[in-house]
Amino acid sequence: SLTACSDFLDKEPLSQGTEAIVFKTPEHFEQAANALYNVIGWKNLDNKPSYGDIMDRGTDISGLGSNGGGSASEGNWSWDKPYSHIRTCNILLEKAEAYDGSQSDIAQSVGTAYFFRAWQHFYLLQHFGGVPISDHVLTVSDGVLQAPRNSRYEVAAFIMSDLREAVKRLPKETEIPEGSKGKVSKEAAKSFLARVLLYEATWEKYVPAINYDLDGDGSSQGAGTVKPEGYPSITDMLTEAKQMSKEVIEEAESGTYKLWAECDSLSYYYLFNIDDKGGNIPNFKSAGKSTNKEFIFSKKYDYDLSRGGINLSHSVMVGAATGTSAQFGESFLCRNGLPIRISYTGSMSDAQNNPEFEGYATFIGEYRNRDYRFVGCTFLPDRVSYSSRTEDGRQRMDASQPYPTPVFPKDNDHYDPTDPVYSSSCAVFHPTIRNNSTMGGYSSRKYLIEGANRPDNTESADFPLIRLAEVHCIYAEATCELNNGNISDEDLNFSINKNRARAGVAPLTNALIANVWDAGYWDHATGKTICKKMNMLDEIRRERACELFGEGFRMDDLKRWGIAHINLTGRKLGRHVLGTAYETEKANDATYFGEPCYYPEKYPLLYGLYEGSDPNDPDYGRSIATLAGNLLYTQRDYLDPIPRQQIRLNPQLTQNPGW
Numbered sequence: 145s146l147t148a149c150s151d152f153l154d155k156e157p158l159s160q161g162t163e164a165i166v167f168k169t170p171e172h173f174e175q176a177a178n179a180l181y182n183v184i185g186w187k188n189l190d191n192k193p194s195y196g197d198i199m200d201r202g203t204d205i206s207g208l209g210s211n212g213g214g215s216a217s218e219g220n221w222s223w224d225k226p227y228s229h230i231r232t233c234n235i236l237l238e239k240a241e242a243y244d245g246s247q248s249d250i251a252q253s254v255g256t257a258y259f260f261r262a263w264q265h266f267y268l269l270q271h272f273g274g275v276p277i278s279d280h281v282l283t284v285s286d287g288v289l290q291a292p293r294n295s296r297y298e299v300a301a302f303i304m305s306d307l308r309e310a311v312k313r314l315p316k317e318t319e320i321p322e323g324s325k326g327k328v329s330k331e332a333a334k335s336f337l338a339r340v341l342l343y344e345a346t347w348e349k350y351v352p353a354i355n356y357d358l359d360g361d362g363s364s365q366g367a368g369t370v371k372p373e374g375y376p377s378i379t380d381m382l383t384e385a386k387q388m389s390k391e392v393i394e395e396a397e398s399g400t401y402k403l404w405a406e407c408d409s410l411s412y413y414y415l416f417n418i419d420d421k422g423g424n425i426p427n428f429k430s431a432g433k434s435t436n437k438e439f440i441f442s443k444k445y446d447y448d449l450s451r452g453g454i455n456l457s458h459s460v461m462v463g464a465a466t467g468t469s470a471q472f473g474e475s476f477l478c479r480n481g482l483p484i485r486i487s488y489t490g491s492m493s494d495a496q497n498n499p500e501f502e503g504y505a506t507f508i509g510e511y512r513n514r515d516y517r518f519v520g521c522t523f524l525p526d527r528v529s530y531s532s533r534t535e536d537g538r539q540r541m542d543a544s545q546p547y548p549t550p551v552f553p554k555d556n557d558h559y560d561p562t563d564p565v566y567s568s569s570c571a572v573f574h575p576t577i578r579n580n581s582t583m584g585g586y587s588s589r590k591y592l593i594e595g596a597n598r599p600d601n602t603e604s605a606d607f608p609l610i611r612l613a614e615v616h617c618i619y620a621e622a623t624c625e626l627n628n629g630n631i632s633d634e635d636l637n638f639s640i641n642k643n644r645a646r647a648g649v650a651p652l653t654n655a656l657i658a659n660v661w662d663a664g665y666w667d668h669a670t671g672k673t674i675c676k677k678m679n680m681l682d683e684i685r686r687e688r689a690c691e692l693f694g695e696g697f698r699m700d701d702l703k704r705w706g707i708a709h710i711n712l713t714g715r716k717l718g719r720h721v722l723g724t725a726y727e728t729e730k731a732n733d734a735t736y737f738g739e740p741c742y743y744p745e746k747y748p749l750l751y752g753l754y755e756g757s758d759p760n761d762p763d764y765g766r767s768i769a770t771l772a773g774n775l776l777y778t779q780r781d782y783l784d785p786i787p788r789q790q791i792r793l794n795p796q797l798t799q800n801p802g803w
Contacts, residue, residue, distance in 0.1 A: 167239035173253035176236045180260040182229040184696070185443030185607040186452040189225035189267075193454040198607070198696040199466045199591075204668065204711040205693050206467035207585045207769065211712055212776030216785035216803045222271050223787050226264040227278060233261035234281045252327075255313030259328050259336070262306035266340055269299050270700055273358060273783045273800060274367025277302050292796040293367040296359065300344045301372045307337040317400050317440075331392050331400070332441040335610045338388035338618045343704055345381035346625065350706035356779035360801050367798070382622045389619035392440070392612075393638065401612045403646050404438040406431035410546055411646055413520030417593050419605040421447040424595035426605075430543040438612050445604040456603040457532045460592040466694035468522065468586040470719045470769060471666040476518035476690055481650030482657075483678075484510075485664035485762075492675045492762060495663035504724035507575055516648040517690050523587040525575050526550070530594035532603065537569030539596035556730070559737040566734050573733035576741045577726060580750040584718040584769030590694045608695065613643050617688045621681075629681045640687045647690070652683055663762070668711040671772075673762040703782045712777040715770065717754050722765025778802070 165176050188194035200206045236257040240250055247254075268275045274296040282288055294302075310333040317329040351358065360366015376384070396402060407414040407429050420432035424447070445452050459465045477483060478500040487495040502509035507525040511518070523529060527547045530540040538548050551568040554560065565571045577583055593603045616639040623639075624631040633653045641651040650656065657678035665676040676682075685705070689698065702708035721727070726742035739746070744753075751768035758764070780802025791797045 167236075167243065170245065170249040170253070173236065173240065173243075173250040176232070176239075177253035177256040180229070180233055180236070180256055181443075182225075182232075182260070183263065183443055183609060185445070185609075186454045186456065186603075188221075189229075190221040193459070195459060195465055199694045200696060200698040201467065203698040203702065204716075205469055205472035205689055205698050207469040208712065208716055208775055209770065210774040210776075212778060212781055216788050216799065218787060219789045220784070220787040222784065223268070223275075223790060226267050230261055230264045230278045231281060233257040233264070234278065237261070238281055251313040252315055255310045255333070256328055258306045258310040259314065259333050262303045262310065262340070263336070265299060265303050265306070266336075269296060269303065270343075271784045272786060274299055274362075276797075290794050290796055292362065293798065295362065295368045295370040297369070297371040297375055300340070301375055303340055304337065304376075307333055307340065311337065316395070326442075326444045328441055331395055332610055334388045335392050335440050335615050335618075338385045338392070338615065338622070339610070341381040341385035341388070342618050342622050343700065345378045345385065345622075347704040348381075349378050349625070350704065351782065352706075354706050354709060354779050354782070356782075356801070358779070358783055358801060360798065362798065365798050365801050367800075379626065382626045386619060386622040386626065389615045389622065389639075392615045393619060396612055396615075400437070401440060402437050403612060403642060404436050405646055406435050407546070409516045409648055410520045412517045413590065416591050416608070417605050419445075419447070419593055419595065419598060419603060421604065422597055424597035425540050425543055426593075426595055427540075428543050428546045433606065436606075439606060439608045439610070440612060440615070441610040443607040443609060445606055447598075447602065447604045450604070451601070452603045452605070452607075453601055454603070455600050456591060456605075457593045457598070458600060460589055461531055461533060461536065463587055466521075466588040466590045468518075468588045468693070470583075470585050470717065470766070472689065472693070473518060473522070473586040473719075474664055474666070475686060476515040477649050477686075479513045479515070479648050479650065481644070481652060482660060483662040483664050484514075485662070487661040487663040487675050488659060490661045490675055490677060492663060495661075495675060495762070504720050505728075507725045507729070509725075515690060516646070517693075521588055521590040523589050526572060528570050528572060529589055529592060532593040532595055532598040533600070540594040541596050553732045556732045559734070561734070571733075574729050574731055574741050575726070576731045576733070576736055576739075577721065577743075577749065578736070578747045580748075581767075582718055582750045582769045583721060583767035584716070586719075588694065613691050614697075616640050616643050617684070617691060620684045621688065624681050624684050629679060631680050631684070640684065640691075643687065643691050652680075652687070654680075657683060668707070668714060671714045671716070708782060709777060709779050713772065713775045715768065715772040716775075717763055718767035718769035720765055721749075721753060721767055722755075724765075 165172055167173060184194055184197055188197045195201055202211060240254045243250060274293045276288055276291055277294045277299060311330055314328060314330045314333050317331050320327055320329060359369045362368020404415045405411045407427050414427040418426050418433050418436055420426045474484060478498045480500050482498050484498050484501040485495055486498055497503060500513035502512045504510055511524055527550050530538050530548060532539055548570045550572045551565045551570045552572055553565045554563050620639040623635050636652050660678050661675045662678055663675045665674055667674045702711055721742055729741045731737055731739045731741055749767050751771060754763055754766045754768055756764045783800045785803035786797055786799050
């Protein structure tokens with residue numbers, strides 16, 4: 145509840161920090177545990193807006209401008225900050241060992257410390273691979289400070305061990321009092337353990353095939369290949385990931401958690417902007433934070449006690465938050481569960497539009513009968529959105545309707561400057577291609593705050609760190625990997641089909657995709673649309689992307705699947721232009737009235753159009769979104785470089801390969 149969140153946020157640790165706490169009572173341990181929630185939310189660990197860290201910018205699904213080609217930096221807060229937070233965890237754990245009272249009285253606090261020590265080490269693992277493990281409070285003379293890096297396998301095993309300890313000690317969500325809601329639970333630890341296991345299992349399965357040694361020898365470069373005794377196999381990790389996620393899903397089915405569905409077909413969109421304190425109206429159902437049982441663990445914000453502190457709505461409105469590339473937008477399925485272009489023979493020559501796909505002859509056609517996650521999170525061409533920004537003039541004042549009432553020009557053929565549309569904040573005009581556009585993708589409104597009571601930098605929606613929908617994705621992927629690309633309809637119904645139901649998409653079944661080819665599949669390796677036979681692993685990965693986009697998972701997913709160096713390079717094409725409404729319709733706004741919506745003689749696309757071999761080319765008439773020469777990402781970029789300053793402080797820290 146809101147009160148519970150406020151109670152938890154109000155329990156501040158001592159201002160002097162964890163090291164100043166005298167650990168004599170369970171309350172002291174609880175106080176120290178409250179200081180451990182140092183996680184990315186609307187701001188990163190460096191206390192800066194975290195658009196790049198959490199919103200998947202710079203990935204194939206958001207759209208690409210340039211990448212790669214950099215050099216190792218002097219310093220990097222991604223290295224420094226996690227270690228400082230690990231230290232506070234270790235202080236609590238060491239004090240717990242010396243505690244004279246009952247260990248059961250401090251079990252939750254100790255479990256919290258194990259959870260966050262694992263959380264911070266996992267952050268380091270994802271960025272750098274193997275790093276020095278910090279399992280105790282370090283002093284200035286500690287040998288660890290001059291020791292070589294632990295291998296990624298040692299770090300992964302350490303993280304898994306810590307999370308198993310956390311699972312033992314943390315209470316179930318149902319056992320956490322109302323005044324302490326927001327604290328990590330047993331289910332959060334199980335979910336996070338499942339995430340770690342799936343990540344490492346698939347990394348070890350697929351990354352060796354990228355033909356680049358990221359481990360190194362551990363002496364001249366990299367962190368080496370040492371595996372601790374009893375290190376789990378890939379199958380072991382996938383099996384445990386499946387089991388952990390299964391237990392969380394079963395707990396959810398008892399009523400502890402559930403997918404948020406308070407706003408009908410717009411539930412997915414509104415899930416991420418629930419911000420109702422102080423009379424703010426977050427959505428057209430007035431559904432507040434107390435209705436959200438989907439977030440298993442989140443970064444908590446509160447308008448009175450702990451605001452987000454970033455200019456979120458403005459960033460969304462100007463396209464600086466999440467993005468949707470053309471290929472990603474087109475990958476969202478029709479409501480019948482199949483892609484927008486399909487073939488039943490595998491030949492592009494007889495490929496056809498999905499019967500539910502309405503094509504590009506009108507501006508709105510391609511959005512009809514599509515996945516609600518795409519439709520809800522896109523700025524649609526036939527309506528406007530509420531926005532908390534005063535300059536937009538469309539702040540949500542009540543809960544009467546999902547969108548503001550649109551205002552259209554009275555006459556599209558003759559300009560009338562007295563038409564009220566030209567002074568309306570709810571005006572809807574034909575989209576136009578202007579200003580050196582690349583037409584690279586779709587504008588995304590995910591995370592847009594709508595209510596009028598949120599001035600700039602005060603938006604305070606909670607940020608999801610672990611939610612039930614992700615656990616569904618983990619279960620399905622681990623199951624499919626364990627079964628050589630196969631998964632039963634029963635397992636699909638137990639997991640991701642619940643996500644698809646909220647998105648208005650038909651259940652994924654073996655019969656649905658049998659002998660069907662996706663004729664709109666963008667092949668990053670060749671830079672063109674191809675006809676690819678549908679298979680379960682591809683569909684589970686598609687579902688993961690469509691469910692979790694803009695939440696900070698994509699880059700790590702591309703890496704662990706061994707395809708980052710493929711998907712993040714090569715020329716990328718944008719949206720269809722030729723043969724669409726952009727060619728047939730004319731602008732009806734005051735600035736460009738009467739001009740063609742696509743007017744290349746006067747407003748050429750930045751990189752031009754792709755015309756292919758002939759008009760039968762499936763990519764004929766697309767814009768060119770990004771040039772191959774701008775994308776320099778290589779296999780070395782799977783791991784970040786160790787900061788040069790750290791190597792000077794400890795010469796035993798070998799640099800990652802290629803840096």
